[in-house]
Amino acid sequence: MSALASEVLAEVRGQVGFITLNRPAALNALTLQMIRDLTVCLLAWRDNHQVQGVAIRGSNKAGPFGAFCAGGDIRFFYQALLSGDPSPEDFFTEEYTLNHLIHTYPKPYIAFMDGVVMGGGMGISQGASHRLVTPRTKMAMPETSIGLFPDVAGGYFLSRCPGHVGEWLALTGNTLTADEAVALGLADQNIGEAQQADVWHALAQLESLDHASLDALIATYSVAVSPFDTRARDQIDQYFGKASVLSIVQALEADPGDWAQHTSQQLRQRSPLMLHVTLEQIRRARQMALADELRMERDMVRHCFFPAHLGRSAAQTETAEGVRALVIDKDKQPKWHPARIEDVTPEMVQPFFDSPWARHSHPLRDLT
Incomplete structure (x- = not known):
């Protein structure tokens, strides 16, 4: 496995580019360097014919999975606000450019949205072709609680939830379970926590990464979803x-x-x-x-x-x-x-x- 930086680990196995966010002590909160590393990686794989798809996961202190991404590094934002540091200008420009790249990515992009998936974590997963959640997923756009708004294309994907769910989630910042996320159109499949590694490794064995093959693989590990009340x-x-x-x-x-x-x-x-x-x-x-x-x-x-x-x-x-x-x-x-x-x-x-x-x-x- 090669490391673009210690906080973004990347490797190619089979026809899949695999990314692991590796900042577990901060719940994989995104730094500007992580955003740049992700962008470099995705652009390289987009133009590499040997790479037919991308999978991304987070990590916790025990190892892979467990936490996806808690958002942007808000302590960094706070320090910048107090000091007048202009670097958040680059942060937001490059983060939103990365969000757009993921939403428009021409190859399958499979996001393992395990554990905490909030703010910037939603920005690097909602554009995925396959959004996988687990029973321990905690999903939210809680920005109004810190005097911000749901960014990272939050206006785009929340406004496309059914009815006025988008307004409810954006204003309250409420946290969704895996079942709720699937029911409200913010996730595609709920898979068991213990099965994530099986799916992750099976991706490298696929001969074809067309949507039908991916859907069939993921369906093998998916669990039933309770309907939203x-x-x-x-x-x-x-x-x-x-x-x-x-x-x-x-x-x-x-x-x-x-x-x-x-x-x-x-x-x-x-x-x-x-x-x-x-x-x-x-x-x-x-x-x-x-x-x-x-x-x-x-x-x-x-x-x-x-x-x-x-x-x-x-x-x-x-x-x-x-x-x-x-x-x-x-x-x-x-x-x-x-x-x-x-x-x-x-x-x-x-x-x-x-x-x-x-x-x-x-x-x-x-x-x-």
Whole structure:
């Protein structure tokens, strides 16, 4: 096995390129170097006729599998916000370019989404041709809890979930089980934890990596999936199809049921500003092509880190405060600004969708 870097291990066996994310102490959270190594690897294999498909997995402290990827390295983002380090600019440009490469990859791409699959981990797996989950999968886009929005093409893939599930997942950041992920269109097959190694090694033995052969192999190891609760879907669509964040929350708070009350309390804990921004993102993304949606996210994240229209420095952003409260100080008492959903105005939200670049100079201008 060759190592592009110690945190991204790559090898070719049979007709398959195999990638193992190897940063287990950080749940394989992505660094800029990891993103660059993944991109180099995928581009090389895309143009190599001997490689007919790609498989990717994570690792935990005990070895392969166990944890896929917990997202981007948010401690790095926090330090950059406080210090004025511009390197997150490259991080997001290159991460979103990698997300686009995976979604448009011309060869089968099999993602073993075991354990934690969140944020950036979704970005390197949702574009896969085969998204495999296990009974210990914990899947989420929890960005609103740290004052951000579901990026890495989150607007694209969440908005294409059934009904208004995308709005529910984006706003609450709720964690899905394997069964829920399959039922809601965010995974393809649920396989046993112990069977992952068998599938992984069997891929190298396949004579053909056409979709029929891959589907037949994976089906051999798949387990039955429980359907998603129909009543829960009805509640999600009833509330999260409403026109605004405020109308969603007010309707939930007017419902005495446990689910509605719990959900309204969740939303009250999130960044009010970023809830409004996120709802607008999902609604816009539903009608957008992938490349355009990623360009929109690149605009949005620039405004999250440098919100000039709000008159704030990078260290005063919702993102800096969210990461401080949940990851750095861990007091779980973020001081959002504005503090209430009711106090967010359109003038605070709409500039997030104004591009700071002319189209010809946009950092993602070459995505098609």
